[in-house]
Amino acid sequence: MKRLALAAVCLIASLTAAPAHADRETALAAIRATPRVLDAQIDDRGNLWAIVKNDQVSWTQFATVLCVVVRPHQARVFSARVVDVTSVGRGRKSSEWKVLAQANCGAL
Numbered sequence: 001m002k003r004l005a006l007a008a009v010c011l012i013a014s015l016t017a018a019p020a021h022a023d024r025e026t027a028l029a030a031i032r033a034t035p036r037v038l039d040a041q042i043d044d045r046g047n048l049w050a051i052v053k054n055d056q057v058s059w060t061q062f063a064t065v066l067c068v069v070v071r072p073h074q075a076r077v078f079s080a081r082v083v084d085v086t087s088v089g090r091g092r093k094s095s096e097w098k099v100l101a102q103a104n105c106g107a108l
Contacts, residue, residue: 023073023074023075023076024042026073027042027048027069027073027075027077028040028041028042030069030070030073031048031050031066031070034050034065034066036052036053036055036057037050037051037052038052038053038085042075042076042077043094045078046076046077046078047077047078047094048066048067048070048077048079048080048081048105049081049083049094049097050063050080050081050082050083051084051088052082052083052084052100053084054084059082059100059101060101060103062082062101063080063081063082063102063103064080064103064108066080067103067104067108068108070105071105071108077105078104078105078106079103079104079105079106080103080105081099081101081102082099082100083097083098083100084097084098084100086098
């Protein structure tokens with residue numbers, strides 16, 4: 001009986017986790033397809049990091065647009081950050097990246 005209950009719990013957990021992962025992947029694909037975005041990632045805390053080349057653009061508006069792009073995918077994104085590509089890499093942590101703009105996706 002315990003094995004049957006454990007199997008049922010595992011099945012339910014796997015069925016509920018799959019759509020969340022798929023939503024995250026489709027949201028990342030949409031962000032990466034956005035012009036000016038070189039790469040993107042979503043961390044476990046719901047932060048979207050969009051890596052861009054630092055041009056003369058209104059990055060605050062761009063971060064807001066990223067929130068709008070992610071919304072239909074229902075991915076768990078609370079904050080969108082636009083990051084300068086030159087500050088990423090070489091073993092640097094995300095806390096050391098140069099953030100050009102940030103938008104609160106939950107407030108939109």
